[in-house]
Amino acid sequence: MITLIHKIKMAALICGISSVALSMFADDTSNTSAGSKSSKIEIKDFAFNPQKITVKSGEKITWINHDEEPHTVVSVGKKFQKSSGLDTDQEFSIIAGAPDTYEYFCSVHPKMTGTIVVEK
């Protein structure tokens, strides 16, 4: 009798521990997918690709330069922080701010332009 109760208690304890561990694991994965949503803009052949993107406020936006030439990311009207000169395979990231339309260009090649539409 006593040993049976003891066994049940042990089983309940083990179940409790594993479900806590599982829920922690589930929380971790949902946090990574929801909290760090990000968009990539590739710089290739003197163009931003995609040229226009729509993101949510708080989303991370990363540019990566695939050209041999250095490029920059500069906001029209200085609405967000500008990048330094990006060498080959170098990245630059910002966090999308308030909902708005953000135009940007490359200060080395001003004909290179892009648009970010930030939604709520």
Ligand SMILES: [Cu+2]
């Ligand atoms: Cu450029």
